[in-house]
Amino acid sequence: MSAKVKHAFAEQGTLAKQIPGFKPRAAQLEMAQAVAESITANGVLVVEAGTGTGKTYAYLVPALLSGKKVILSTGTKNLQEQLYFRDLPTVLQALALPVKTALLKGRANYLCLFRLEQHYQHIPSADPELINDLSLIKKWAAETQSGDIGELSYIAEDSRALPYVTSTTDNCLGKDCPVYEDCHLLKARKEAQAADLVVVNHHLFFADLALKDTGFGELLPDMEVVIFDEAHQIPDIASDYFGEHFSSRVLLDLCKDLEQIGKTELKDLIQLSKAADKLSSLTRDWRLQFAADPARGNWRQAYQQTSMQTAVIRINDALEMLYQIVKSSLGRSQALDNCYERLAQLKSQLPKLLQTEQSGVSLWFETSRLHVTLHLTPLSIADKFQKLVFAAERSWIFTSATLSVDEGFAHYQQQMGLDGARTLLLESPFDYAQQALLCVPRFLPEPHEPAMAHALLSLAIQLIQANNGRCFFLFTSHRMLQWMAGALPEQIRQPVLVQGSTGKRLLLEQFVQLENAVLLGTGSFWEGVDVRGDTLSCVIIDKLPFASPDDPLLQARSEDCTMRGKDPFAEVQLPQAVITLKQGVGRLIRDVSDRGVLVICDNRLVTKPYGATFLKSLPPMRRSRDLAEACQFLHAMQQDK
Numbered sequence: 001m002s003a004k005v006k007h008a009f010a011e012q013g014t015l016a017k018q019i020p021g022f023k024p025r026a027a028q029l030e031m032a033q034a035v036a037e038s039i040t041a042n043g044v045l046v047v048e049a050g051t052g053t054g055k056t057y058a059y060l061v062p063a064l065l066s067g068k069k070v071i072l073s074t075g076t077k078n079l080q081e082q083l084y085f086r087d088l089p090t091v092l093q094a095l096a097l098p099v100k101t102a103l104l105k106g107r108a109n110y111l112c113l114f115r116l117e118q119h120y121q122h123i124p125s126a127d128p129e130l131i132n133d134l135s136l137i138k139k140w141a142a143e144t145q146s147g148d149i150g151e152l153s154y155i156a157e158d159s160r161a162l163p164y165v166t167s168t169t170d171n172c173l174g175k176d177c178p179v180y181e182d183c184h185l186l187k188a189r190k191e192a193q194a195a196d197l198v199v200v201n202h203h204l205f206f207a208d209l210a211l212k213d214t215g216f217g218e219l220l221p222d223m224e225v226v227i228f229d230e231a232h233q234i235p236d237i238a239s240d241y242f243g244e245h246f247s248s249r250v251l252l253d254l255c256k257d258l259e260q261i262g263k264t265e266l267k268d269l270i271q272l273s274k275a276a277d278k279l280s281s282l283t284r285d286w287r288l289q290f291a292a293d294p295a296r297g298n299w300r301q302a303y304q305q306t307s308m309q310t311a312v313i314r315i316n317d318a319l320e321m322l323y324q325i326v327k328s329s330l331g332r333s334q335a336l337d338n339c340y341e342r343l344a345q346l347k348s349q350l351p352k353l354l355q356t357e358q359s360g361v362s363l364w365f366e367t368s369r370l371h372v373t374l375h376l377t378p379l380s381i382a383d384k385f386q387k388l389v390f391a392a393e394r395s396w397i398f399t400s401a402t403l404s405v406d407e408g409f410a411h412y413q414q415q416m417g418l419d420g421a422r423t424l425l426l427e428s429p430f431d432y433a434q435q436a437l438l439c440v441p442r443f444l445p446e447p448h449e450p451a452m453a454h455a456l457l458s459l460a461i462q463l464i465q466a467n468n469g470r471c472f473f474l475f476t477s478h479r480m481l482q483w484m485a486g487a488l489p490e491q492i493r494q495p496v497l498v499q500g501s502t503g504k505r506l507l508l509e510q511f512v513q514l515e516n517a518v519l520l521g522t523g524s525f526w527e528g529v530d531v532r533g534d535t536l537s538c539v540i541i542d543k544l545p546f547a548s549p550d551d552p553l554l555q556a557r558s559e560d561c562t563m564r565g566k567d568p569f570a571e572v573q574l575p576q577a578v579i580t581l582k583q584g585v586g587r588l589i590r591d592v593s594d595r596g597v598l599v600i601c602d603n604r605l606v607t608k609p610y611g612a613t614f615l616k617s618l619p620p621m622r623r624s625r626d627l628a629e630a631c632q633f634l635h636a637m638q639q640d641k
Contacts, residue, residue, distance in 0.1 A: 001065055005029075005036045008061050008095065015057070018094035027426040028054040034424050035397055036062035039225055044389060044396045044421040046231075046412065048403040050428030050619070051586050055399055056083065059227050060091045063197065064099055068224040070197040073205045075230030076528055077105060078505065081150070083229075084199045102188070102195035106204045110185040111137070111147040112167040114177050119164040122264060133161035147184025157503045163253065170250060170342040171257055176334045193222070202233055206241035209388075224394055230528070231398035232579055235381060235415045239553075242384055243361070244376040246349045248283045251315075252371075254342050255280040257335070258322070265333045275325050279318040286311045290367045298552045299363040299374055300356045312354065319347055352376060360560075364552030377553055379560045386417030401428075402527075402582040406613050411575040428619060430589050438621040439599045439630035440606055447543040447602055453483055456542060456601055459627060460484070460518075461491050463538055463599060466631035468638065469494035469516035471538040474526055474584050476545045481522050494518055499525060511535070527583040530590055537596035538634060539588045544602045544614065545580040546573055574610055578617045585618055595637055597630045 008014045009029045015022045031049055038045040039062055049055035063070045074080045084103045092099060120138055123131055133155050144151060149162065167185070177183065192198045228234060255276040262273035289308050290297075302308055323343045330337055353374045356363060362377045378384070389396050398418070405411045409423045441459060445451040464471055469492075475481040485498045495514050497507050499521040511517045512535050519525070526545075547554045554576075558568035581600075588596045598621065605611040606625070624630060 001036050001040055001062065002033060004065050005032050005062050008032075008065070015061070015091075015094050019090060025054055025429055027429060028058045031055060031058035031399075031424065031426055032062055034422070035059050035227075036066070038397060038422065039063065039066045039068065039395045042224075042393050042395045044398075044418060045424065046398045046403060046409055046418060046421045047424040047426065048409075049399055049401060049426045050430075051401050051589065052428045052430045052592065053401075053426050055401075056087050056229070057091060059229070059397055059399060060087065061095070063225055063227060064091065064095055064097055066225065069222055070225040070227065071200060071205070071223045072197060072227045073200050073202050073229070075202060075233050077109070077150075077201055079230065079528055080105070080199055080201045088197075088199070099196045100194065101197045101199070102192040103199050104188055104192040104204065105148070105150075105201070106207060107168065107172065107185050108162075108166050109149050110167075110188060111141055111144065111149060111165055112172075113141065113147075113179045113182055113184070114173065115167060115171070116141055116165040117179075118260070122260065127160070130160050133159045134164065137161060137165050144184075146188070168250075168253070170254065170345070171338065173334060173338050176338075198223075202228070202230070202237045203241075206238050209241070225397070226394060227397040228399065230400050232400040232402050232412075232583075234398070235412075238381045238385060239377050240375070242378050242381055244349055244352050245373055246346070246353050247371065247373040248287055249371045249373070250342075251283045251319075251346065252280055254339060254346070255283070258326070258339055261333060261335050261339070265335065266329065269325075269329055271325055272329075275318070275322040279315070279322050282311070282314050282318050286315055287367070287370065287372050290365070290372055294366075294368050296364060296366050296552060297550070298555065299353070299365045302365060303354065303356055312350075316350055319343065319350070323347060362553045362556030364556075377556075379557055380415075382415065382417030384417075389418070401586055402579045404617070405575040405578045406616055411571075428589075430592060430594075430619070432589065432619040432621045435595050436589055436619070436621045437597045437630060437633045438618070438623045439597060439627060440603070440623070440625055441599065441601060441627045441630075442625045444601055444603055447604070453480065453487075456480075457484065457487050457491065459599070459601060460488060460540060462627060462631055463540060463597070463634065464492050464494055464518055466638075467538045467597075467634040469514075469518050470534065470536055471518045471540065472525065472531075472536060472587055473518060473520045473540045473542075474587070475520065475522040475542045477542075477548075478522055480542055481520050485520055488518070488520070492518070496520065499523075525587075526580065527586070529587055531587070532590045532594060534637075536587070536590075537594070537637060538599070539584070539596065540599045540601065541581070541584050542601055544577055544600070544604055545584065546577045569610075574613060578614055581614060582617055589619070597633050599627075599630060 006029070009024055009032055010016070011024050016024065027049065031047055031053065034045055034047060035058060049058065063072070072083070074083055080103070088101060116137065120134055123134060136155060137152065140152060149166065155161070180186065258276040259273050262269060262276065266272060289311050326336060326340045326343055330340060353363065353376055360379055362379060364375050364377070366373045366375065403409060403412050404425055407425065413419050413421060445455055460473060473484065481499065485496070489496045495517045497511055497517050497519045499507065504524060507519065508529065508531070511519050512531060515535055554572065557572050561568040561571050585598055588598050605614055
């Protein structure tokens with residue numbers, strides 16, 4: 001296979017002849033050959049491919065040429081679609097291979113025909129927006145072939161109608177569903193099982209692996225190659241799925257379904273609706289025990305409060321009562337029987353999350369505006385993941401632009417239990433010294449000082465004016481983002497786009513179309529965003545992205561690290577922050593012709609010893625402490641256009 005891979009990437013090779021603009025890159029070929037060798041030998045490969053390496057083609061070509069069954073997992077649904085609809089067809093056509101491919105998403109991405117019919121006949125609310133969306137979905141249901149909710153571009157991503165027309169593992173009737181043979185999810189999974197290469201996302205991979213969900217649990221054993229792109233996300237995602245959860249949202253959805261059954265199928269079972277309504281009310285009361293604003297916290301501490309214990313005990317009692325009522329009517333309704341199984345699962349989950357004395361896990365809560373979720377998360381996935389990797393003769397490829405810390409993979413390998421894996425570090429082919437400038441401005445307040453917000457505002461105005469917008473302003477906290485969203489628009493003439501005001505995809509489209517916009521973002525905008533050319537030529541980062549010291553999972557991992565006699569800052573906090581910063585920095589230079597300025601507004605980068613670790617992990621840009629020099633660089637770029 002190695003010779004075929006080499007020929008594909010050669011100057012006059014298959015890809016160059018078939019794909020307009022394709023040019024061979026030494027690093028890309030090196031990665032492709034390493035992937036091919038790992039596939040042939042059923043080995044494990046961890047590879048960091050700097051931005052511009054062309055890692056997508058580097059793993060696609062050997063995977064397709066291998067003739068083996070492949071699972072390809074990406075970080076997000078957006079990347080999943082980009083890979084499946086853009087990159088994969090291009091490479092397949094170039095190689096002229098008869099490989100059967102499939103795209104598989106989680107069940108929440110597919111229309112459930114049974115639930116649509118059920119709720120359309122008995123619309124659960126008089127809300128006109130909900131009624132309108134259900135009507136639009138009903139019309140689309142008669143036209144769609146795939147049932148992929150992603151086709152519903154004319155409905156908001158967070159439409160209240162979607163939970164009524166999609167299923168969960170809890171409320172799916174499986175083979176007992178009256179429209180089972182027409183199920184869109186079933187068809188997608190059958191296609192995946194018959195395919196040579198299946199594109200999934202990390203959440204789906206681990207959710208179905210953990211839950212042994214119908215379909216996908218049967219898919220993995222047949223696969224000979226597993227490739228994870230954006231592999232830096234896996235430790236956190238896998239930790240979450242290897243743990244336990246108890247959610248008020250799940251409770252309320254169950255109550256809603258039981259009330260529906262009481263109104264339609266079992267009208268004589270009066271106590272059913274009453275008991276479901278009581279549990280629903282107690283669940284909402286439980287949310288009131290927490291602060292109004294969304295937050296994360298230590299569940300061990302929160303559960304020490306008497307009022308919290310009382311609220312949870314009441315939920316447990318109401319859950320038990322509802323369970324007994326449903327149990328007494330088993331066999332009368334398939335939908336009710338399904339709810340019984342969900343009740344049984346919730347009954348078994350809750351006690352596990354009340355055992356606050358257990359070790360080796362983090363017990364934490366997470367609240368949204370309306371809901372609360374309890375999490376039990378293992379502090380290490382290394383043992384479990386190692387067993388998964390070595391359970392069968394199979395090759396595993398882990399790749400990302402951000403896996404190494406201080407030019408090494410020890411941190412990642414330790415997290416994942418991949419101590420024996422082959423590693424490969426490939427630098428970006430971009431000429432960062434010529435293309436970019438890193439500025440760490442002098443005379444800034446410390447990040448925690450109140451004066452910092454106004455200093456950031458002043459700094460941002462200067463940069464935005466020098467660059468006529470075309471700027472990403474990335475934050476480590478929603479609080480600072482919101483403050484800036486209120487202050488900045490009054491100071492500049494360029495349009496300001498704010499994360500959360502609309503969907504991510506639409507915001508990015510607006511940013512590109514406007515050509516002089518400023519986008520304020522946090523979290524998801526630090527990675528997986530690809531804006532090339534002059535549209536984005538300045539990235540401002542408010543401070544080094546250390547996780548909040550209040551983060552319960554960080555606290556638990558730090559305590560565990562201390563108990564093992566190691567330094568939690570060096571072992572946990574610093575590597576995590578370095579990888580996050582590398583992701584944010586990666587938004588700036590996306591192509592060989594891109595130019596731009598990166599501004600990191602944190603003195604600690606040059607005043608603290610650990611600053612050297614961050615700098616060593618960043619691309620080799622020209623550096624300055626003078627904001628005026630950064631503005632001049634941007635101004636000169638404007639003149640060169």
